[in-house]
Amino acid sequence: MMSVPMEHGMTLVALLWAVGLIGLLARRNTLFMLMSMEIMLNAAALAFILAGSHWQQADGQVIYIVIITVAAAEVGIGLALLIRLRQHIQDLNIDNLDRLKG
Amino acid sequence: MTLRELYLLSPVIILGLGTIILMLQAAWKRQPWLAQSITVLTLMATTAFLIFEFPQSTTPITLLFEYEPIGSFFALLVLMASLSVALLQGAYMGPNSAEVAEEFYLLLLLSSMGALLLVMAQHVAGVILGVELMSLSMLAMLAYNRERKLALEGAIKYLLLSGTSTSMLLFGFALLYAASGELNLTLMLAADMTPMSEAGFVLVLIGLAFKLSLFPLHFWTPDVYQGAPVNSTLLLTSVSKAAVFAVLLKLLLVIPEAFEADITRMLSWMAIASMLLGNWLALRQKSIKRLMAYSAIAHMGYVLVAGVIALGIDHSLVLEGASYYLLAYLIASIIIFAVITYMSQLDAQEDLDELPKLQGMFWQHPWLATIMALAFLSLAGMPITVGFIGKFYLLTLAVKLSAWWLLSAMLVGSAVGLYYYLRVVFALFSPQQGAIPQVAGYSVSKVWTGLIALSLILLGVLPGIIGDQLKTILSIG
Numbered sequence: 001m002m003s004v005p006m007e008h009g010m011t012l013v014a015l016l017w018a019v020g021l022i023g024l025l026a027r028r029n030t031l032f033m034l035m036s037m038e039i040m041l042n043a044a045a046l047a048f049i050l051a052g053s054h055w056q057q058a059d060g061q062v063i064y065i066v067i068i069t070v071a072a073a074e075v076g077i078g079l080a081l082l083i084r085l086r087q088h089i090q091d092l093n094i095d096n097l098d099r100l101k102g
Numbered sequence: 103m104t105l106r107e108l109y110l111l112s113p114v115i116i117l118g119l120g121t122i123i124l125m126l127q128a129a130w131k132r133q134p135w136l137a138q139s140i141t142v143l144t145l146m147a148t149t150a151f152l153i154f155e156f157p158q159s160t161t162p163i164t165l166l167f168e169y170e171p172i173g174s175f176f177a178l179l180v181l182m183a184s185l186s187v188a189l190l191q192g193a194y195m196g197p198n199s200a201e202v203a204e205e206f207y208l209l210l211l212l213s214s215m216g217a218l219l220l221v222m223a224q225h226v227a228g229v230i231l232g233v234e235l236m237s238l239s240m241l242a243m244l245a246y247n248r249e250r251k252l253a254l255e256g257a258i259k260y261l262l263l264s265g266t267s268t269s270m271l272l273f274g275f276a277l278l279y280a281a282s283g284e285l286n287l288t289l290m291l292a293a294d295m296t297p298m299s300e301a302g303f304v305l306v307l308i309g310l311a312f313k314l315s316l317f318p319l320h321f322w323t324p325d326v327y328q329g330a331p332v333n334s335t336l337l338l339t340s341v342s343k344a345a346v347f348a349v350l351l352k353l354l355l356v357i358p359e360a361f362e363a364d365i366t367r368m369l370s371w372m373a374i375a376s377m378l379l380g381n382w383l384a385l386r387q388k389s390i391k392r393l394m395a396y397s398a399i400a401h402m403g404y405v406l407v408a409g410v411i412a413l414g415i416d417h418s419l420v421l422e423g424a425s426y427y428l429l430a431y432l433i434a435s436i437i438i439f440a441v442i443t444y445m446s447q448l449d450a451q452e453d454l455d456e457l458p459k460l461q462g463m464f465w466q467h468p469w470l471a472t473i474m475a476l477a478f479l480s481l482a483g484m485p486i487t488v489g490f491i492g493k494f495y496l497l498t499l500a501v502k503l504s505a506w507w508l509l510s511a512m513l514v515g516s517a518v519g520l521y522y523y524l525r526v527v528f529a530l531f532s533p534q535q536g537a538i539p540q541v542a543g544y545s546v547s548k549v550w551t552g553l554i555a556l557s558l559i560l561l562g563v564l565p566g567i568i569g570d571q572l573k574t575i576l577s578i579g
Binding site (some may be wrong): 006010013017020021024030033034038040041043044045047048050051052054055057059060062063066067069070074077078080081082084085088096097099100 | 275
């Protein structure tokens with residue numbers, strides 16, 4: 001079986017992660033920011049699969065499953081917070097969250 | 103897994119059992135005082151196990167965890183903080199709160215369990231599970247009062263930024279794994295360092311520095327601290343800092359020689375910047391929670407100094423210093439937040455933490471004001487308090503290593519810190535202005551706060567009580 005060279009894979013991971021980061025910084029809608037965060041988490045998870053296949057170990061995939069599980073829990077709480085946000089300010093725009101400063 | 107390993111895993115198992123019992127209790131019959139008692143008993147049982155079975159050497163528990171002295175000491179710190187939060191919650195919530203009571207204790211137990219897993223971790227999977235269990239349950243606690251708008255704002259900021267930092271942490275671990283083919287923390291760093299693994303290690307440090315709110319990653323701290331209900335803030339400032347610092351310390355102790363110089367330089371600058379910036383920004387704060395946030399940034403800078411020195415020399419002394427300093431910080435934070443907790447209500451839109459509102463507190467609540475003043479003096483590093491001994495340890499270490507830059511930043515930071523800590527103390531003792539609310543405290547939590555306050559003085563006068571213990575337990579590990 002031909003495996004993907006490490007450099008190519010890591011470049012993909014870094015790009016995906018950068019896409020997530022740019023999304024987080026540029027988006028104003030909290031839901032999309034949450035999605036961008038997920039992209040970053042999944043980029044990191046993909047890196048584990050890549051490394052696992054490079055070393056011919058199953059461990060990378062095990063960690064991947066752990067990360068997916070954890071990310072699901074994170075989104076669960078995140079969406080609950082978004083529902084509260086929507087009820088408070090009828091909007092998901094992050095710029096409205098500016099009352100804490102100093 | 104052998105029977106011995108299962109036995110050594112007991113702290114986590116006890117906490118897990120407590121969590122399950124609490125869930126069943128909440129499903130069967132809601133009763134806040136019962137939930138609180140179950141939580142306190144569970145935490146005390148865990149503490150008792152850790153004290154009586156304190157490890158003399160490192161024992162691996164399966165691939166993922168290990169039972170060893172450094173982690174166990176930090177686990178004790180974590181449990182002390184969780185116990186305080188559990189005891190304070192009863193009075194803070196009051197008998198007729200609009201929020202549900204049991205879930206707070208449930209989340210508290212889960213987050214202590216995460217912290218315990220984190221300090222015991224020796225494998226990447228253990229770190230991920232621990233960090234996430236701890237910070238996700240904390241996240242839910244930060245927004246526990248659903249009607250408080252500021253708490254929601256703080257929680258959302260924490261959610262987005264903490265997710266980002268977690269992804270950096272994971273990315274870093276993935277790079278280290280790709281370079282070494284090992285997922286064990288020690289073996290992972292023992293392999294040859296390539297540019298890829300160096301980048302990975304730096305990313306891991308950044309991920310951890312976020313949780314410790316060190317300099318370039320400190321922006322979330324004040325907002326989250328001020329927004330959250332004060333009891334959750336206490337948990338955030340104590341449990342998560344202590345547990346994450348334990349992991350950082352463990353990683354720094356096994357870092358390869360070739361990479362030490364670069365990391366020392368990076369961490370020194372982070373520590374210096376945190377100390378100066380944290381103290382500087384705290385000067386203008388009126389809200390005590392916000393002041394404590396900046397003070398946390400500064401104090402994590404001080405503790406990081408110990409981490410930096412750990413790279414240089416004599417590991418056991420450094421561990422002793424760092425542990426003592428963190429203990430001192432925890433004791434002082436618990437007292438300060440406990441006093442604010444007594445005066446505030448969870449159901450209110452805001453906690454009573456504005457300095458002008460607390461003016462002249464001494465004339466109405468002499469004991470509370472006195473211990474709060476003592477705690478602030480301890481944070482400032484005044485003699486006869488535990489904070490002085492902590493600072494003394496760090497200064498001695500820094501002098502020993504001739505780390506002059508670190509030393510001068512520490513001194514300047516302390517001098518600036520003294521000013522704003524004393525400002526709070528003066529405000530507490532100045533003539534009373536407005537009405538200060540009555541305190542509805544439960545006797546058990548008052549006794550506990552008193553004990554903590556007593557230990558603040560006792561450990562400051564007789565540092566040997568804990569210092570000698572620390573020396574023996576840490577030198578073996």
